[in-house]
Amino acid sequence: MPSFRFVHPIEVRYADLDPQRHVNNVAVFAYLETTRAEYLQHLGLWDGSDFDSIGIILAEASCRYLAPIAYGQRIEVAMAVTRIGGKSLTLDYAVRDVPSGADLATARTILVAYDYRMGTSIAVPDAWRKAIEDFEGGKTG
Numbered sequence: 816m817p818s819f820r821f822v823h824p825i826e827v828r829y830a831d832l833d834p835q836r837h838v839n840n841v842a843v844f845a846y847l848e849t850t851r852a853e854y855l856q857h858l859g860l861w862d863g864s865d866f867d868s869i870g871i872i873l874a875e876a877s878c879r880y881l882a883p884i885a886y887g888q889r890i891e892v893a894m895a896v897t898r899i900g901g902k903s904l905t906l907d908y909a910v911r912d913v914p915s916g917a918d919l920a921t922a923r924t925i926l927v928a929y930d931y932r933m934g935t936s937i938a939v940p941d942a943w944r945k946a947i948e949d950f951e952g953g954k955t956g
Contacts, residue, residue: 817907819893820951821857823850824913827888837883844876847908847922850892858946870940872929874903878922882912889913896947899955902936903927904947 831842855861861869884890891911898905903925910920928939948955 817895817897818952819895819909821850821854821895822891822893823853824889824891825849825910827884827886827890829886832886835883837885840878840880843878843880843884843910843920843922846890846892846910847876847878847894847924850894850908851906851924851926854894858950860943860946867931870928870930870937870943871904871926872936873924874927875925876922877924878920880920882917882919884910884919890919896951896955899939899944899947902938904939 825846827838828842831838831845833839852861852863855869856863889912891913893909893911895907896904897907906924906926908920908922908924909918910922911918928937928943929935930937
């Protein structure tokens with residue numbers, strides 16, 4: 816299990832529920848996406864407005880659901896970049912119940928550095944690599 820330095824609180828919305836009265840799996844992926852965006856803004860790598868400049872594209876996503884999430888439950892998503900490759904980043908997540916600290920889901924995504932204007936993958940920018948490694952506390956990879 817990675818060490819998580821970034822944690823983002825999530826509000827479980829009524830709209831996130833499915834007919835089984837728990838958070839739908841699609842909503843969990845939206846929680847991960849929101850946490851990624853907050854992480855990039857926290858590190859100063861994205862201003863939150865210019866989507867062409869974000870410079871990443873999702874290549875792979877997986878999630879292991881461990882327990883249902885209920886409406887009104889206090890949850891958070893912890894996230895860490897666990898690997899920086901030449902053109903990609905691996906991110907690990909834990910969706911947790913705040914009061915107990917129990918993992919409700921664990922997930923992983925792989926992002927590819929991408930130039931939207933050129934329509935092609937690119938090397939992970941050195942500035943990104945440095946900001947992430949500085950924040951995560953050392954080499955990732």
